[in-house]
Amino acid sequence: MVNLKQLAKLPFKAFGSKSSKTFKPEVFDSHVMTTYGRFPLALTHGAGCRVWDDQDNEYLDFVAGIATCTLGHAHPVMVEAVTQQIQTLHHVSNLYYIPEQGALAQWLTEHSCTDRVFFCNSGAEANEAAIKLARKYGHTELGIEEPVIITAHASFHGRTLATVTATGQPKYQKNFAPLVPGFHYVTYNDIEALEGAIASLNANGPQVAAILLEALQGEGGVNPGNIQYFKRVRELCDQHKILLILDEVQVGVGRTGKLWGYENLDIEPDVITVAKGLGGGIPIGAMLCKSSCDVFQPGDHASTYGGNPFVCGVALAVCQTLESEHLMANASARGQQLRQGLLKLVDTYPHLFEQVRGWGLINGLVLKAEAPLKSLDIVKAATAQGLLLVPAGPNVIRFVPPLIVNPSEVNEALEKLTTAIKNIT
Numbered sequence: 001m002v003n004l005k006q007l008a009k010l011p012f013k014a015f016g017s018k019s020s021k022t023f024k025p026e027v028f029d030s031h032v033m034t035t036y037g038r039f040p041l042a043l044t045h046g047a048g049c050r051v052w053d054d055q056d057n058e059y060l061d062f063v064a065g066i067a068t069c070t071l072g073h074a075h076p077v078m079v080e081a082v083t084q085q086i087q088t089l090h091h092v093s094n095l096y097y098i099p100e101q102g103a104l105a106q107w108l109t110e111h112s113c114t115d116r117v118f119f120c121n122s123g124a125e126a127n128e129a130a131i132k133l134a135r136k137y138g139h140t141e142l143g144i145e146e147p148v149i150i151t152a153h154a155s156f157h158g159r160t161l162a163t164v165t166a167t168g169q170p171k172y173q174k175n176f177a178p179l180v181p182g183f184h185y186v187t188y189n190d191i192e193a194l195e196g197a198i199a200s201l202n203a204n205g206p207q208v209a210a211i212l213l214e215a216l217q218g219e220g221g222v223n224p225g226n227i228q229y230f231k232r233v234r235e236l237c238d239q240h241k242i243l244l245i246l247d248e249v250q251v252g253v254g255r256t257g258k259l260w261g262y263e264n265l266d267i268e269p270d271v272i273t274v275a276k277g278l279g280g281g282i283p284i285g286a287m288l289c290k291s292s293c294d295v296f297q298p299g300d301h302a303s304t305y306g307g308n309p310f311v312c313g314v315a316l317a318v319c320q321t322l323e324s325e326h327l328m329a330n331a332s333a334r335g336q337q338l339r340q341g342l343l344k345l346v347d348t349y350p351h352l353f354e355q356v357r358g359w360g361l362i363n364g365l366v367l368k369a370e371a372p373l374k375s376l377d378i379v380k381a382a383t384a385q386g387l388l389l390v391p392a393g394p395n396v397i398r399f400v401p402p403l404i405v406n407p408s409e410v411n412e413a414l415e416k417l418t419t420a421i422k423n424i425t
């Protein structure tokens with residue numbers, strides 16, 4: 001058995017070759033579908049919290065594959081776990097027991113309020129699984145013929161047809177009608193809106209099977225959940241036997257300074273969906289649930305790749321390193337350091353910035369609606385200074401670095417951002 005603790009102490013090494021300077025964006029664009037608005041940047045290798053482009057420019061990576069590279073790039077633990085697992089066994093069917101899957105499920109349930117896990121490959125698929133679970137629960141446990149799932153405006157749950165329907169943002173749904181029936185939207189953090197929706201939907205007998213919410217709305221603008229709101233949501237769910245599903249795809253697995261986003265809200269959900277940070281960058285998603293709502297039986301749901309030995313072996317190494325290296329404590333401390341620095345920017349540029357919000361290492365610097373700049377302008381200016389950032393909507397600049405980020409890297413990011421803002425104002 002490899003010693004993860006020893007591995008975690010090794011220095012980072014960039015394995016990628018030096019830039020070849022042969023990358024051609026025109027060739028890329030003529031072969032790859034243009035579903036993304038891309039920055040004119042071709043990243044070729046990385047180590048720790050840094051990545052390099054094909055021109056050998058260095059960047060401090062405060063995007064981390066959008067809150068995904070928990071251990072940064074080329075982390076010795078991941079290099080070892082990937083190498084070891086590919087040499088041992090990388091894929092077999094779920095027709096057989098997969099020991100690595102069992103070990104990861106045990107780790108996840110022992111470290112959360114849940115009892116059972118279903119593995120898939122992405123956040124959208126984790127939410128699809130939760131949506132199917134909620135519908136079956138509605139049918140078999142509540143006797144609802146057409147179960148409704150309540151979600152929030154400004155939410156983000158994925159791009160498949162059901163999850164883009166669950167996503168309460170019309171811009172993602174435009175041109176994809178007809179959407180999936182059975183969803184109803186309410187304003188996030190507004191308890192009266194939710195009470196009203198349940199009362200009207202359930203007026204002639206139960207209709208609502210589940211409420212699906214993010215613990216903190218990531219894509220929708222780094223907007224944290226309110227404790228009083230979520231406590232009342234939990235009460236309403238208990239009262240009406242409604243499942244509370246928390247989409248923790250972006251905030252789960254240590255990012256908020258706690259292992260789970262719900263720990264910031266003083267409640268326990270019935271179902272949790274995770275992906276992004278769980279595998280540190282290898283594709284894995286999971287739906288975790290309490291045994292009381294595990295209504296799935298053989299044949300109800302499946303995924304060919306879901307929970308294969310490769311992804312589960314690597315994800316378990318990521319999770320164990322999170323714990324052994326105290327990365328949640330680091331996320332709390334570095335997050336506080338970052339927010340303090342960002343608050344100084346709010347003080348310095350009151351005409352530009354409104355506030356800083358977030359938990360642990362998911363933070364947003366919020367622009368004033370009337371500011372002459374949009375988040376993308378600042379992100380582009382930061383990129384030019386060698387700092388990668390990502391917008392969360394037009395008015396929020398999002399900071400989601402690897403959880404291994406150190407104090408000097410946080411200071412460096414703040415310095416680069418300050419220079420970037422000076423340059424464009």
Ligand SMILES: *Cc1c(COP(=O)(O)O)cnc(C)c1O
Nearest residue numbers: 122123124156157158218249250
């Ligand atoms: C990214 C994200 C998803 C979708 O995950 P994919 O892996 O891209 O399918 C779902 N929910 C939230 C909260 C996310 O941040």
